[in-house]
Amino acid sequence: MKLPPDAPVGLLGGTFDPIHFGHLRLAEEARETLGLAQMRLIPAGEPPHRDTPRSPARHRLAMARLAVAGNPGLQVDDIEIRHAGPSYSVLTLSRLREQLGPTRPLVLVLGADAFEGLATWHRWEELFELTHIAVANRPGHSPHGRRWPQVLSPELAAACDGRMLADAAALRAAPAGGILPFDMTPLAISATLIRDLLHHGHSARYLLPDPVLDYIAAQHLYRDADAGT
Numbered sequence: 001m002k003l004p005p006d007a008p009v010g011l012l013g014g015t016f017d018p019i020h021f022g023h024l025r026l027a028e029e030a031r032e033t034l035g036l037a038q039m040r041l042i043p044a045g046e047p048p049h050r051d052t053p054r055s056p057a058r059h060r061l062a063m064a065r066l067a068v069a070g071n072p073g074l075q076v077d078d079i080e081i082r083h084a085g086p087s088y089s090v091l092t093l094s095r096l097r098e099q100l101g102p103t104r105p106l107v108l109v110l111g112a113d114a115f116e117g118l119a120t121w122h123r124w125e126e127l128f129e130l131t132h133i134a135v136a137n138r139p140g141h142s143p144h145g146r147r148w149p150q151v152l153s154p155e156l157a158a159a160c161d162g163r164m165l166a167d168a169a170a171l172r173a174a175p176a177g178g179i180l181p182f183d184m185t186p187l188a189i190s191a192t193l194i195r196d197l198l199h200h201g202h203s204a205r206y207l208l209p210d211p212v213l214d215y216i217a218a219q220h221l222y223r224d225a226d227a228g229t
């Protein structure tokens with residue numbers, strides 16, 4: 001698909017272990033609210049900043065594809081899974097920047113919990129040269145209000161200084177470098193919750209798309225500690 005050159009492209013990285021309605025509403029609401037021409041969901045290959053995913057990449061990728069099927073506004077990009085080695089966001093963003101050109105606005109979409117840990121990411125300060133960052137609320141984590149900067153580490157709060165954007169229109173004014181908090185429908189859903197429910201034989205229905213649940217059942221994922229390998 002040919003995009004107008006200033007149309008921002010949104011990027012949502014995650015382990016997606018499994019993908020759920022929290023991720024999907026985040027992607028859909030970011031696409032609409034931020035005026036994104038495209039929203040790419042990027043399943044992590046080997047996430048360096050958390051426990052090794054329970055399910056292999058091929059399953060997490062398949063579930064993400066099932067979840068967005070039928071929605072032309074959301075795409076799954078396997079860029080991190082295709083490249084061997086740790087999934088550092090800064091490397092993925094550099095590759096995407098090369099692919100999409102130096103002037104296209106890129107918007108990395110994060111839940112506020114993920115943003116709060118940004119200063120622990122590999123070469124995190126370089127991210128601001130590669131992309132804008134849009135931060136959504138997640139139950140227990142809000143990127144709004146006067147208390148927000150206080151929950152950030154001093155170095156991250158300092159990096160935010162002078163980068164806050166007033167509205168989504170500002171995303172088109174530069175290819176990278178801004179931070180934009182935005183509101184999404186709060187959904188207290190996490191992949192951890194879903195894995196725990198399934199592990200204990202409980203229903204996870206209505207927390208994630210039915211085709212993903214069917215895939216989980218067919219592949220016997222999340223039943224026990226070493227399932228899905």
Ligand code: ATP
Pocket residue numbers: 013014015016017021022023026109110111112113114115136137138139187188189190191192193
């Ligand atoms: P886990 O429970 O395994 O840690 P998770 O549900 O937090 O997983 P991730 O794949 O780690 O999901 O999250 C990817 C991105 O999606 C992160 O930026 C995270 O903040 C965001 N996100 C996940 N769930 C929600 C939600 N319910 N509301 C808002 N943002 C979310």
